Amino acid sequence: xxxxATINVKxxxxxxxxxxxxxRLVMAAQNELKAQLPDxxxxxAEVRDSSEIGKYALVLVLPTLVINExxxxxxxxxxxxxxxxxxxxxxx
Numbered sequence: 220x221x222x223x224a225t226i227n228v229k230x231x232x233x234x235x236x237x238x239x240x241x242x243r244l245v246m247a248a249q250n251e252l253k254a255q256l257p258d259x260x261x262x263x264a265e266v267r268d269s270s271e272i273g274k275y276a277l278v279l280v281l282p283t284l285v286i287n288e289x290x291x292x293x294x295x296x297x298x299x300x301x302x303x304x305x306x307x308x309x310x311x
Contacts, residue, residue: 223258226309229285231266231275238265240296241282248302261306 228245232238242263249261266272269279276283276293283293284302291297291305 224310225260228263231272231283233279237282248299
């Protein structure tokens with residue numbers, strides 16, 4: 220894995236609680252990876268606009284997680300372990 224890497228994450232949902240819960244999950248996964256990769260930069264953006272969400276997913280209320288422009292999860296809350304695995308995969 221690259222010791223200094225940036226991962227772009229988008230959290231898409233019309234619902235604020237859903238975005239908040241998924242943001243906390245992504246941040247927990249990021250913190251776990253930072254123990255091994257202190258220079259890891261995970262940039263998290265929240266998308267609230269229905270037309271923008273529609274570009275990635277059919278489900279607007281339940282969260283969709285996009286990592287480096289790839290939809291990894293839609294319509295459900297993933298586990299922290301799954302998010303860690305997706306972030307690792309995004310590093311190459």
